[in-house]
Amino acid sequence: MSIVAPSFLSANFLNLEADCKMINESEADWVHLDVMDGRFVPNITFGPMIIEFIRKATPKVCDVHLMIVEPEKYVEDFKKAGADHITVHLEACTHLHRNIEQIKSLGIQAGVALNPHTPVELLKDILHDLDLVLIMSVNPGFGGQKFIQQTLQKITTLRRMIDEKGLATKIEIDGGVTLQNAPDIIKAGAHVLVAGNTVFKSKDPKDTIAQLKKIN
Ligand code: DX5
Ligand code: ZN
Numbered sequence: 001m002s003i004v005a006p007s008f009l010s011a012n013f014l015n016l017e018a019d020c021k022m023i024n025e026s027e028a029d030w031v032h033l034d035v036m037d038g039r040f041v042p043n044i045t046f047g048p049m050i051i052e053f054i055r056k057a058t059p060k061v062c063d064v065h066l067m068i069v070e071p072e073k074y075v076e077d078f079k080k081a082g083a084d085h086i087t088v089h090l091e092a093c094t095h096l097h098r099n100i101e102q103i104k105s106l107g108i109q110a111g112v113a114l115n116p117h118t119p120v121e122l123l124k125d126i127l128h129d130l131d132l133v134l135i136m137s138v139n140p141g142f143g144g145q146k147f148i149q150q151t152l153q154k155i156t157t158l159r160r161m162i163d164e165k166g167l168a169t170k171i172e173i174d175g176g177v178t179l180q181n182a183p184d185i186i187k188a189g190a191h192v193l194v195a196g197n198t199v200f201k202s203k204d205p206k207d208t209i210a211q212l213k214k215i216n
Contacts, residue, residue: 001216002182002186003030003193004028004030004192004209005031005194005195006028006196006205006209007032007143007174009196010200016054020054022205024057025206026205027210029060030063030084030192031058032063033062033065034065034067035064039069041141042141047077048077048080051078051081052081062082062084063083065113065174066088066089067092072098072099075088079107079108085108085131085132086103086108087110088100088103088111088112090123096112101129110130112130112133114135114154115139116136116137116139116150120135127165128169132172133172134172135155135158136175138176143197146176147181148176155171155173155185156188170192171191172192173190178198179212
């Protein structure tokens with residue numbers, strides 16, 4: 001069964017409590033929280049304060065995706081706010097190994113995210129240190145974009161790299177995930193489906209989560 005991580009980017013920020021309640025009653029495994037700084041990506045979202053509120057309203061795993069430059073300045077704040085996972089972008093980290101060590105030293109899981117143009121092969125020498133690899137299947141910054149088809153090939157290659165080394169690193173796919181393309185994404189070797197619009201804009205979000213969860 002796939003791991004399902006609804007993205008709060010598409011939630012109703014006037015009533016986050018109701019969306020947390022829906023998530024709590026659903027089969028969702030994680031909540032995916034997109035932090036954007038207006039520098040690494042052309043959009044600004046929220047920071048540790050909002051995550052602290054969401055943390056109080058849900059026992060689900062808080063999966064924090066940092067789309068920010070200089071993440072080392074903030075990872076401790078995000079851990080304090082309740083993050084269970086922190087994922088940083090390879091393209092934003094000159095000293096990626098140091099960033100990963102810093103996150104792991106806080107006792108939480110560490111991930112690396114890759115933009116659509118970044119080859120998965122660049123992770124060869126750090127893969128064994130990673131709990132998660134997040135492959136962006138759209139250009140980061142906004143919800144509701146179209147899935148980039150080349151991602152499927154990247155998933156297959158990365159999954160082979162992980163299996164060859166006998167690692168437990170999870171592959172998370174983020175952007176444009178729908179009920180239609182999710183089976184191909186899982187078949188290619190992904191473990192985690194992030195879904196913003198597909199969940200929150202659907203008629204019955206809980207049922208949509210249940211359908212994503214069934215895909216294997
Ligand atoms: C985009 C974010 C995604 C976003 C996905 O930069 O990283 O997590 O919420 O939204 P959908 O699923 O609507 O493409
Ligand atoms: Zn994300």
